[in-house]
Amino acid sequence: MIRARWDQKIYPPVKIARVADALAAEGVPLSDALQGTQLTEQQLRSPNVLVSVNQVIVSYRNAMRLTRNPDFAFRTGLKSHVAAYGMYGFAILSSTDFRETMKFVVKYHHLATPVVRLRFEEAQTHGVWVIDPLPHPAIDRSLYRFIVEMQFATHIALHRDIMGSAFAPSELQMTFCGHESNAPFEQTLGCPCRRRQPENRLMFDAAWLNAEPRCGNEIAYASVIGLCDELEEELAQQVGVAEQVRQTLLASIGRRTDFSEIARQLGVPARTLRRKLKEQETSFGELIGELKSHLAIKYLRDTQMTVEDIAGALGFSDAANFRQSFRRWTKTTPQDFRRMIVS
Template sequence: MEQSFPGRDDRIEPPHKMAVLVDILGEEGVKPEDILAGSGIDPLQVRAPETRISARQLLAVCRNALRLSKDPGIAIKAGKRIHVTHFGLYGYALLSSPTPRDAIDFALKYRPLAASLVGLRFAEDAGAAVWELSDALSLGTDSALFRFVLEFQLGTLLSLHSDILGRPVNPVEIRTVYPAPPNAAEYEILLRCPVRFAQPRNELRFSHDWLEQKLAFANPITAALVRETCDQLLTELKASSGLAGTVFNILMERPGHFPDVEAVAGQLHMTSRTLRRKLQAQDTSYQSILTDVRKQLAIDYLRKTRMSTEDIAISLGFSDAANFRHAFKKWTGKTPGEFRAGIP
């Protein structure tokens, strides 16, 4: 199976979700060592701010929670203990977003920074604002483990919506692909809305009205500054994750003389068609990675050197400075001069 970006073994996420599971299982009397068994993380590491974990490690703890807990609603309850402050700069950017739609756009674009265990899409449908959740890691939609991570995510989404709006917000309906479990009646209490089982898709549905709500901590200037940092974090993450990271690093080695996709594929001992297919499975492409490389180099040159705009344009392979200025404005919302001057 091709892995999506980031991969299961990329250690990119702080252990806050693990810590919540340790805490909530601890209230049932489960020892931290037992809930963390098989994850490669010990009770001290799960509290250390420098610890980073992979999706595979978090899944190991989810399996343990599923096996050890006597509470069938444990995943939803654990998810509702996750707050926007757990997500660092990613969460701060969400919190300061100017509008709900800005927050949605940010959440989807920078979602690799949150290292979620489920796929997520957003749509507006028949007067409803709809989050669709999918089995991104191919756990099997009929498996107990997928049900656990889905319910964990549903609880988390409810908590984050309330945090960002600054008040409780209830969905109008939740739909799941799996049939009604024995504790189906408890779902409506925990999720604060009607729940329909055995549906075509997993969906969290809100009234369309909440897209027009004012956000409690909206701050456009702060949002723009934090987003700039998240751009850097996302680029660094791509540079260290899977095949996309390998391609990123190959391109970074030849600034101004970037090899084309056929040359990169040859260096990796595969056809360009295979390379494109594998990158597509990571939700990216050669052209997207090349754009990230050019953007990162441009930012580094503007911040760390006195190179002129014309010289930077040439070093990045642009035909002239005007094309570079246009591209940089598209990437960052600022001209090279504004960026270098620190103008927000």
């Protein structure tokens, strides 16, 4: 998965527009829905405007604050359609094999303004989507739930677009506890929703994967895959050398790694690498901090590791230095963050 900085504007504003339209249906002015996103109504509808993950997160927070519907995320996700995703969506529609479709969705998910990581598994009787919100520092417990519910509903809506309106999951599993509005949530889907599970999982009968796609077209699919590869290459170029540095740092996280060593591993003179990072408006220090903050959030959210163990895993000399850095990244302490994010 190509990883951009949270503030890097490389995605179409589809998800922000969907949220803004859903709020407008409740009578919320567009200016309120877009507050803090730095977008105007004209920009929201422009095919030439690109947005960042940060802007998507701001729009989701606006929705949580402005909506009167406790099931807003789920109801909004159900209004999703494959056609809104451009070439990525057209490839999904034109695939001639649903198992290949699932692989395509995972491989090219970064073309769809990702706020989650996706994994697809097939057991003997079930297809399973595993959904994991990105470790963005602004994703607290409430926003985590909002994102998961919207992603569940989006997946259901897209499955119905390609598999037919009768598609329904057999079970949903959520890491968080439920709330009163989950009663209609379950009634709408007609399947059990299990809380406090190890992962967020959308399960469906694997027999759906054996059906023949209604809109499958081998020639169209091959052509669109080529276009998606071009889009992926363009995206990788926009993310650029910073992503190569991230991947190299990730392989050595927890060990002291200096800039010259990273440059040597990438086969680039240190001066050239520093210049290229500056052109991308970032630096070696910023990338290290970003990577460590991502991993710290994930460890705190998804494991039972102690603060001391996390500090050691991330290469800090002691827990006090880690706590100081974590407060700089998130404006809170590791302990308070864990209490906030865990139900």
